[in-house]
Amino acid sequence: MRKILAGLAETWISINNGILSLYRNTRWDIEIPDQLNPRGCYLVSSNHQSWVDILVMQRCFNRRLPFFRFFIKSQMFWVPFLGIAWWALDMPFMRRHSREKVARQPELKGRDLENARKACEKFRTIPVAMTNFPEGTRFSIAKRDSKNSPYKNLLIPRIGGLGQVLYALGNELDALIDVTIVYPEARKSGKAPTFWQLLTGEIPEIIVRAERREIPAELLGRNFRTDHAFRAELETWISQIWREKDGLISKLLAS
Secondary structure, eight states: OHHHHHHHHHHHHHHHHHHHTTOSSOEEEEEOOSOOOTTSEEEEEEOOSOTHHHHHHHHHHBTTBOOEEOOEEGGGGGSTTHHHHHHHTTOOEEOOOOHHHHHHOGGGTTHHHHHHHHHTGGGGSSOEEEEEOTTSSOOOHHHHHHTTOSOSSOOOOOSHHHHHHHHHHGGGOOEEEEEEEEOHHHHHHTOOOOHHHHHTTOOOEEEEEEEEEOOOGGGTTOOTTTOHHHHHHHHHHHHHHHHHHHHHHHHHHHO
16 A cells, blocks of 8 residues: 555656756756665655745656655644645654753653664665754745844754664665755845745756765664754764755855
8 A cells, every 4th residue: 555655646746847847948957866766765855935935846766766754743733634644655754852841751752763773663674765954944034134144145054853863773774865955036136035936937047966875884763952062973974965955055056
């Protein structure tokens, strides 16, 4: 059933991609690695500017990577129609506790990480591409300045989502797929592209660069909440990736 349901979702994405290919006003400039396995286990990370990012990634990786899956808040299960669809597609639902509740019940501290590990146990036997946007929110120049980001084109990455996947899947992971998405015209105007602009072919150019990165063995299967040395190592690794991504975006915009 999992294979059938994932196959239905991939077919739906293929239809969407076919529709997008009919729009001649949008120029797609895509470079992705060849050595991808649709039966593998990957961590996928990308910068984030718009909800369009997800459709762009589906356009680039459908049937080249396993079906994308995201951590979803447990409350989202009750969204009509979508909640049951996410459940059927094996999206891992996360039950998070507020700081106030953890303060009242200290035994809940770290429970969300264990929940993530348990939710990901099923992915040890099926292909998966666990997807994360480390910035945590959509990029804008105003957010960059208000958060004092050291990057010109990015917000400061958060390690929580990546750390959860590295802890939960550990040695099952084949690699990190580092994705960079650029909308040159949107950067000039200062406004991220909208879903409607994608549907109507009003985005002049979409640039995607993806790189397959090996995950250091010492970062797999460790708890960044309790292991402070590991947390520092993870932050250093992600910061290096982010510096390279920032430079790549500047280069793509300049060209």
